[in-house]
Amino acid sequence: MVCSLSTRLYGGDLIKPILQVALDLLELDRAVQIALEAADGGADWIEAGTPLIKSEGMNAVRELKKALPGKKIVADMKTVDTGSMEVEMAAKAGANIVAILASSDDSTIRDALMAARQYGVEIVVDLLGVPDIVTRSKELEALGVDYICVHVGIDQQMVGMRAIDLLNQIVDDVDIPVAVAGGIDAASAAEAVSSGASIVIVGGNVTRSSDVRGSGIEIREAMDRALVASERGAKKSMEEEMMEIFREVSTPNISDAMHRKGAMREILPINLGTKIVGTAITVQTFEGDWAKSVEAIDLAGPENVIVIYNGSRYVSCWGGLATLSCHVKGVAGVVIDGAVRDVDEIRDMGYPIFASAITPNAGEPKGMGEINAEITCGGRSVKPGDFIVGDDSGVVVIPRERAYEIARRAKEVEKTERRLFEEIKRGKTLSQVANLKKWEKK
Numbered sequence: 001m002v003c004s005l006s007t008r009l010y011g012g013d014l015i016k017p018i019l020q021v022a023l024d025l026l027e028l029d030r031a032v033q034i035a036l037e038a039a040d041g042g043a044d045w046i047e048a049g050t051p052l053i054k055s056e057g058m059n060a061v062r063e064l065k066k067a068l069p070g071k072k073i074v075a076d077m078k079t080v081d082t083g084s085m086e087v088e089m090a091a092k093a094g095a096n097i098v099a100i101l102a103s104s105d106d107s108t109i110r111d112a113l114m115a116a117r118q119y120g121v122e123i124v125v126d127l128l129g130v131p132d133i134v135t136r137s138k139e140l141e142a143l144g145v146d147y148i149c150v151h152v153g154i155d156q157q158m159v160g161m162r163a164i165d166l167l168n169q170i171v172d173d174v175d176i177p178v179a180v181a182g183g184i185d186a187a188s189a190a191e192a193v194s195s196g197a198s199i200v201i202v203g204g205n206v207t208r209s210s211d212v213r214g215s216g217i218e219i220r221e222a223m224d225r226a227l228v229a230s231e232r233g234a235k236k237s238m239e240e241e242m243m244e245i246f247r248e249v250s251t252p253n254i255s256d257a258m259h260r261k262g263a264m265r266e267i268l269p270i271n272l273g274t275k276i277v278g279t280a281i282t283v284q285t286f287e288g289d290w291a292k293s294v295e296a297i298d299l300a301g302p303e304n305v306i307v308i309y310n311g312s313r314y315v316s317c318w319g320g321l322a323t324l325s326c327h328v329k330g331v332a333g334v335v336i337d338g339a340v341r342d343v344d345e346i347r348d349m350g351y352p353i354f355a356s357a358i359t360p361n362a363g364e365p366k367g368m369g370e371i372n373a374e375i376t377c378g379g380r381s382v383k384p385g386d387f388i389v390g391d392d393s394g395v396v397v398i399p400r401e402r403a404y405e406i407a408r409r410a411k412e413v414e415k416t417e418r419r420l421f422e423e424i425k426r427g428k429t430l431s432q433v434a435n436l437k438k439w440e441k442k
């Protein structure tokens with residue numbers, strides 16, 4: 001059984017939970033710099049992540065050890081065969097702990113353990129992708145591994161899996177220290193410590209922060225507070241989480257997350273500096289008819305964006321009074337494949353309207369068309385309930401069935417860009433931080 005929270009055992013010492021920062025980057029010079037900042041922010045162990053090892057080989061481990069001689073270096077080899085060869089390689093490069101995959105055959109685990117004992121390193125076994133983590137953890141403990149790691153991979157995180165849920169499944173079933181990894185931030189780090197994690201592994205939420213040191217401190221402090229009091233906050237619904245992320249990220253971040261797709265064509269903001277996030281109420285109307293566009297306001301609330309196909313660039317289906325009506329009701333915004341008028345009034349209200357044309361001519365209320373049918377707007381299909389995000393760069397449509405994954409991936413894009421901004425501000429050029437020459441197709 002695990003020890004009580006404040007008296008967890010590590011190699012015979014009584015210590016508080018470990019913060020391990022995982023460097024999942026491709027460039028060694030950037031990784032070393034980030035490792036130094038993370039150590040300054042309270043990281044206890046520094047991990048050479050698998051992408052870094054694949055990009056730079058054992059040199060990544062060597063350089064991290066050289067830069068931070070006092071820190072334990074974890075080599076995330078994700079070994080699945082040739083256990084002793086890979087452990088020896090990492091150990092000789094300066095690793096203190098080597099990560100191998102739990103899905104490896106027991107012969108590989110035993111071979112890795114033999115090499116570990118010979119070269120004086122420890123073995124952490126990563127349960128990534130293992131279907132029955134409880135049974136496998138008990139087997140691994142019996143084999144003599146030093147640590148077990150529950151891990152929700154980056155792709156699994158994007159579809160809503162949570163490392164804490166896995167942690168809770170096994171933490172009371174093994175006596176060896178349990179590490180947790182996969183999308184951990186300050187709140188989930190605290191939750192992990194409250195649940196009994198001995199090692200909290202954090203990657204992107206530290207390494208892609210523009211303030212690596214500050215993010216490390218924030219997570220370290222959250223873990224320390226969780227030792228004395230449970231910090232489990234109210235769990236957000238997926239809908240709330242998606243809305244929150246879409247408010248934080250930009251339409252280019254979302255488009256990148258959709259493999260550079262998702263944008264409506266020729267739809268631009270009428271009011272620069274405004275943003276919309278919400279789920280679509282769709283309206284199909286016809287040239288010269290604005291009845292259905294206006295009727296949709298009665299169905300819309302603060303979480304909704306009214307998305308209209310009108311098609312005419314020469315007769316408006318929307319104007320100042322309709323905008324005021326949305327504004328008063330608190331509707332999130334309006335997107336129109338067609339024309340609007342009363343732009344001065346719309347701008348005075350600071351209300352987010354996106355449209356493809358502006359013209360003073362209005363139509364009349366004839367009542368043709370439909371509300372909440374699938375429409376095409378800006379060349380993209382929009383179904384009622386799809387997520388719509390608009391900002392100064394344009395409007396993107398996120399199909400509801402993929403919205404969670406796209407939100408999470410967009411957040412990752414945003415984090416990466418924030419860090420690159422910081423590095424460019426410090427003086428590197430964009431081609432240097434992106435290491436363009438190295439990654440050009442040969």
Ligand SMILES: O=C(CO)[C@H](O)[C@H](O)COP(=O)(O)O
Binds near residue numbers: 024152153181
């Ligand atoms: O091993 C990994 C991916 O396979 C990562 O290092 C681990 O998931 C931590 O990174 P993040 O906090 O960004 O998920």
